Amino acid sequence: MNIENIKSQFPIFSKKINGKPLVYLDSSNSSQKPMCVINRLNDFYKNEFSNIGRSIHSLAINATNKFEETRISVKNFINANSREEIIFTKNGTEAINLVATTFGQQNIEKGDEIIITELEHHSNYVPWHFLRETRGAIIKFAPINEDGDIIIDKLKELFTSKTKIVAITHLSNVTGTIVPIKEIVEIAHKKNVPVLVDGCQSVPHIKVDVTDLDCDFYAFSAHKVYGPTGVGILYAKKKWLERLPPYIGGGAMISEVKKDKIIYAPLPEKYEAGTMPTAEVITFNESLKFMQSIGKDNLMKHEKEITNYALEKLRKINSIKIIGNPKNKAGVIAFTIKGIHPHDIATILDEDGVAIRAGHHCCQILHQKLNLTATARVSIGVYNTKDDIDILCKAIENCRKIFELK
């Protein structure tokens, strides 16, 4: 597959935004969808729709098989050991909540400690905060340095005999920091502490091998991986899924129900109560095929090239400040311009068809640490080109002109 022409597979890029071609630089928020994904969703509803797992008619059997095919594809995509370790949820956030709730119920007592970091998205802080409120847990934040890298020595110092779990992002959605998960998992496991990884930003952009990382839990969402909304994925080591209590109760997650006793379904159904986003899970298989057809090496090489080009060009613009300079950076570039608030930047760029995000990006802890209320953020996807970056930089020059910056 020729990565240079990949934009043509995304029909949204034939649309005009405010009369201009769309330059989409908000893939960290959510990615656009290739035609194969859109077609699959349409096709499933048109020709194949049925709920899964309940009925024995042909449509149900087909849907169930297709649903399970996606599970196998996900397992292979992140190199999990078995299909039982892949749980579908409604989004990445729910996958983290599933772990925080069930792990908390079973393992967190008053005074127990949870380690997270200053890089975390609110979705990897708030679920643990619930345990602070309901079970008296203590949350400790591993600090970052000025570059946006986690200070590993400081992280090590946070461990005590009370530490019960580490929850950490694989890739920051503000600084683009790629976190050395394998190293952190080794540190935690030496202290017998399990690790949950928030992989929402990493799975679409870097290689993820959960067996190699040896993490206990890995959460991500489909919509950032060029897939449909409404689907999250939790990978968890089988021993945890067997040991932890179920999360949501209802149909499909039970194997036998009596008036005085309920036996839960085996994995993975134990964690998939009620009707699932059937069409979306089945469609997600096309996103994974799309990713495989490009190949992670090609994709990483392409995104690195665009990111480096963007960094180089942005740094040449007067009064721009790039947030963080991590050792290992992915295609996420947050910045500020002295004299223009990020929201004004985003509005002006939008008029030129350039979609970026402005705000705290659900990372208020990080922004407080950096003494900022808001930043503008450019994030790169597989479809972005050097032309996109040139248009971005021209639009930023337009901002500077409107605000009469020198």
Add this chain to the structure above:
Amino acid sequence: MDLKQLYQDIILEHGKSPRNLGKCEGYSHEAKGYNPLCGDKVHVYLKLNTEKKVENLTFEGDGCAISLASASIMTELVKGRSINDTKEIMSAFLNMIKNTSEMNSNHLDDDQKTKIMSLSGVKQFPMRVKCATLSWHTLNSAMDEKKEEVNTEVMD
């Protein structure tokens, strides 16, 4: 949509050099406002005299050009007025931003109307309406002596 409608010279100038910035001495009322979507905050300090007129009005805050200009223009237009007149101007302002793009108020002269109508372009940018209205809602909260912080996600 036209950016020049949104970023008029008056707005850019007030955004760059907001009037009445800071905490005024001897304020009798205050309120905080917060926009959780962007993290912008405003803190309004109001000094009412014995006749319940606005003797002084200042604000502290961090925000975009629209929110700073709106707060700055508000402080200029409201000083010296009664609470009732202030509330009337505020509802005319909110009506302009959300509905009519016109400023229908008998309390303002032509120059004052021109100044505040520089914000009318915001109506075309729905995502930015709350930037323009936050400081006004916060002033209202200060006048009504409400204790709770104004939150753009729960206001009208």
